[in-house]
Amino acid sequence: MKKVRQIALPLAILFVGAGSAYATSVTKSSTKDAAEKLGYRWNPDAQGVKCIQSEELCTTENTGNICTVVEGSTTHQLFDGDGIPCEQVMYRIQ
Structure with missing residues (x-):
């Protein structure tokens, strides 16, 4: 034993x-993998490229708060511009 x-x-x-x-x-x-990156907003009315870069830094790590940017009176949700643009949701950096 x-x-x-x-x-x-x-x-x-x-x-x-x-x-x-x-x-x-x-x-x-x-x-x-969850680096800080500039977010991209989707603009269906844009000519050509519809995924437009913003000045807002976001992260792909889920922090619970979706990254957005206000343009005029409109709030736009931001997405990752890498890979397939404007598909992966971006989150606010904590």
Whole structure:
């Protein structure tokens, strides 16, 4: 029984450490993807390119508040301009 404990305890500590390291690396890589970027607004009336860049900095990380910009009396929701423009919702930076 003593031999089992001598082997099992170090193995358990090793697996807990490896699991923690993996969880940390996954968290770091997911927050790296959520960079601050300029948001883009959709303008269906525009000629040619309908996804127009704004001056508002937003993030792709869901902060709970959608990024918007007010132009005149109209509020526009902002989207990510990378990849397929004006499809991914952008969020306010906290």
